[in-house]
Amino acid sequence: MKTFIKIVASLAVLGAIALGVIIFLPVSRTAPLSALPADYQVPEGHGKYVMRMADCKACHTAEGGMPFAGGRAIESPLGTIWSTNITPDPENGIGNYSLDDFRAALYDGVEPDGTHLYPAMPYENYRKISEQDVRALYDFFMHDVTPVAEKAPETDLTFPFNQRWGLRLWNWLALRDAGHKDLYDDAVLDRGAYLVDALGHCAACHSPRNAIMAQDGKNAEDSTYLAGGVIGGWLAPSLHGENSAPAKWSEQDLRDYLSTGRNSQSAVAGEMTQVVGESLQHATDEDLHAMVTYLRHINGKSPGDTVADKGDDDANAQPDATTALLASADPSMxxxxxxxxxxxxxxxFVNGKGADGVFPEIDGNSLVTADTPNGLIDVILNGAVLPSTEKRPARLAMPDFGHRLSDEEVATLATFVRQGWSNDAPVVTAKQVAAIREKTAE
Structure with missing residues (x-):
């Protein structure tokens, strides 16, 4: 017994020492990654373009709120995190930030007073942004954004997650060296990797999380890179692997999806609607080409590789059991x-194939067959709206069915589409539907 007490006491002392070390660790701020001339001037319009590629507006603008004034709720496993005001208002925003302060927030998740930002701010990814783009962002927010004297809601997580000093240890464990490394002897591939890994921070949603909830895969050298994740209860599908969209879709389909939110296979929903609407639709043709080329490259696809034409396959195929059942319109079904x-x-349609560029396929759709059915349930209950983009301005909408279908009916319908045609996903329960209905009704 005495030995046990000594062990416990020793562990307590070691724990207290470790806690003290974490608390009193100096707050680190990464220096500029490269030197720029003293007279460096940000090219006109570059700051706004970098902001769009970094998708700042989507997270830092509440629905119906002023641009960049914060107040958007970001669901996390720890609770709701509220985005901050990043307008140049000196009291409520970042108006008093120096360039070094701004860089520290992007790279290290640290505010000027030493407060640590929650990693819902994707500084794991933003720490790869080039110095030129950091300068461009700073210039844009300080000179081109209207100050908003409005305080964003305070994030108030439960204990122990409200103890932000603990993020010092998290940063020490989770963060890799700052800077983006060119991995290819190809300027297009390197640009695509930079856009996907740094500015676009795709891994923040599309890579799984490890035991400490850090991104489990940050570049193509990692086996779990872009292997799929969950955000707000929705599946962010894999972008890396034989069953991923970049591996199965044609180059044009992938390009259309990123720039317009729709293609001959699928359509965006959930958070990806904002990504396309606020960010990717504004990509230059060169950058869009770089992203598509990179995503296809890491999936073993070369420029010019094509996929089988689904129209030819459908024309020669016999109706599957689901299609035949629906086409029969048997009253006893x-x-x-x-x-x-x-x-x-x-x-x-009865074959689950939808209409190219208008109604997405259900057969083989990653949202439909996801391990978690939350996204599918949400769309059935609340509908979905495609973003209006320059190339495809029509804001097509799927109606909501929550007002006319009970929880049991939604569960039955969702289970049918998850197991119809070539789909093979687990059943959906009325309890799962009720939980999403209650959550989205708030």
Whole structure:
């Protein structure tokens, strides 16, 4: 017993020492990654373009709120984190930030007073942004954004996650060296990697999380890189692997999806709607080409590689069991297919293939077959709206069905589409539907 007490006491002392070390660790701020001439001037319009590629507006603008004034709720496993005001207002925003302060927030997640930002701010990725782009962002926010004298809601997580000093240890464990490394002897691939890894911070959503909730995969050298993640309960599908979209889609389909939010296979929903609407639709043709080339390259695709034409396949294929059942319109068919015919068939058709660029496919759709059905349930209950983009301005909308379908009916319909055609995903329960209905009704 005495030995046990000594062990416990020793562990307590060691824990207290470790806690003290963490608390009193100096707050580190990464210096500029490269030197620029003293008379360096940001090229006109470059700051706004970098802001768009970094997707700053989507997270830092509340629905119906002033641009960049914060107040957008970001759901995390720890609780709700509220985005901050990043307008140049001196009291409520970043108006008093120096360039070094601004860089420290981007690279290290540290505010001027030493407060640590929660990693919902993707500084794991932003610490790869070049000095030229850091300067451009700073110039844009200080000179081109209207100050908003409005304080964003305070993030108030439960203990122990409200103890931000603990993020010093998290940063020490999670962060890799700052800077973006060129991995290829190809300027297009290196530019694509920079856009995906640094500015676009795609891994923040599309890579899984490890035991300490850091991104488990930050570049193509990692096996888990872009292997799929979960954000706000929705699946962010894999972008890396034989079943990923960049591996299965044509170059044009991938380009269309990123720039317009729709293609011959699928359409955006959830957070990706904001990404396309506020960010990717504004990419230059050169940058869009670089991203598509890079995403296809890491999936073993070379420029010019094509995929089989699905029209030819469909024309020669015999109707599968699901298609045959729906086409029969048999009055005695189970509830699932009857609900599909009543609510979904007009747009997505009996073969689940939808209409190219208008109604997405259901057969093989990653949202439909995701391990977590939350996204599918949300879309059935609340509908979805495609972003209006310069290339595809029509704001197409899927209606909501939550007002006309019960929890049990939504679960039955969702289970049917998750297991119809070539899909093979687990069933959906009424309890899962009720939870999403309650959450989205707030």
């Amino acid at each position: 189970p509830l699932g297919p009857r609900l599909y015919l009543d609510n979904c068939n007009a747009c997505h």
